[in-house]
Amino acid sequence: MTCLELFEFLSEYVDGRLSEAEAATFQRHLDQCPDCIAFLNTFRACPKLVKAAVSEESCPVPPDVVTAILAARSGQVS
Amino acid sequence: MDPQGWNDSELADRVKSGNEDAARELVRRFAGRMFAVTRRYCANEEDARESLQDAFASAFRAIGSFHGDSQLGTWLHTIAVNSALMKLRRARSRPEVGWEDLQPQFQADGHYSTEIRDWSPQAISLAEREETRNAVRSAIDQLPESYRTVLLLRDIEEWGTADTAQKLGVSEAVVKTRLHRARAALRTLLTAIFEGGRP
Numbered sequence: 001m002t003c004l005e006l007f008e009f010l011s012e013y014v015d016g017r018l019s020e021a022e023a024a025t026f027q028r029h030l031d032q033c034p035d036c037i038a039f040l041n042t043f044r045a046c047p048k049l050v051k052a053a054v055s056e057e058s059c060p061v062p063p064d065v066v067t068a069i070l071a072a073r074s075g076q077v078s
Numbered sequence: 079m080d081p082q083g084w085n086d087s088e089l090a091d092r093v094k095s096g097n098e099d100a101a102r103e104l105v106r107r108f109a110g111r112m113f114a115v116t117r118r119y120c121a122n123e124e125d126a127r128e129s130l131q132d133a134f135a136s137a138f139r140a141i142g143s144f145h146g147d148s149q150l151g152t153w154l155h156t157i158a159v160n161s162a163l164m165k166l167r168r169a170r171s172r173p174e175v176g177w178e179d180l181q182p183q184f185q186a187d188g189h190y191s192t193e194i195r196d197w198s199p200q201a202i203s204l205a206e207r208e209e210t211r212n213a214v215r216s217a218i219d220q221l222p223e224s225y226r227t228v229l230l231l232r233d234i235e236e237w238g239t240a241d242t243a244q245k246l247g248v249s250e251a252v253v254k255t256r257l258h259r260a261r262a263a264l265r266t267l268l269t270a271i272f273e274g275g276r277p
Binding site: 007043046047051073 | 130182194196197201
């Protein structure tokens with residue numbers, strides 16, 4: 001298995017969608033390839049960083065947007 | 079009773095009955111969270127604002143169909159995601175940053191063309207810092223919309239492949255391909271951030 005071939009199936013590996021035999025082939029390559037271990041670790045880190053970046057529970061809503069929402073509501077009701 | 083004292087079920091019932099205080103409380107209680115959602119998907123602040131307004135318009139129209147099968151916040155979150163997806167469908171496409179350049183490069187023998195460094199421990203330790211979050215959000219914004227949307231739906235909203243495919247009107251194979259390419263592209267963008275000494 002080459003680094004390119006491992007990369008092509010990396011999402012399946014990370015998502016646990018490889019068969020046991022395929023995962024074992026992956027692991028044999030990882031055991032001897034520092035570049036692929038480094039790539040895998042950074043690939044796995046990305047969703048964690050994205051979740052941390054978008055995990056704000058709330059964003060301040062501009063007052064004019066709130067006004068527009070409630071005005072539209074009044075229009076809907078009437 | 080002060081509207082802020084109503085639980086979500088009481089609030090929903092009062093909105094259904096046309097109570098204006100309840101409508102204002104619904105906005106006060108949930109707009110911030112919903113705005114975070116629309117900002118996540120939309121390309122710019124203006125689209126995010128409009129999407130938020132559209133989401134609340136949809137919510138007020140559909141409140142009669144809310145029967146408490148899910149949490150009110152979850153129901154509104156879904157409406158916000160769908161509103162943002164609709165906004166994306168209508169938006170003009172943005173110029174794409176050298177898309178193929180964002181994929182890793184390989185030599186003819188299948189090895190990486192450049193040295194691969196593991197910046198993940200440092201990055202994870204900085205993940206909660208505002209500078210890091212801003213830099214990561216900027217990287218997300220650089221992804222082509224169709225790939226960014228799949229990344230967000232799969233890795234953040236944690237929708238399954240089948241649900242994502244159905245919502246976007248594409249095949250599951252397309253979802254899997256776009257997700258893989260989006261993850262790889264994001265990694266490239268984040269590598270430039272974390273190896274460049276930022277944030």
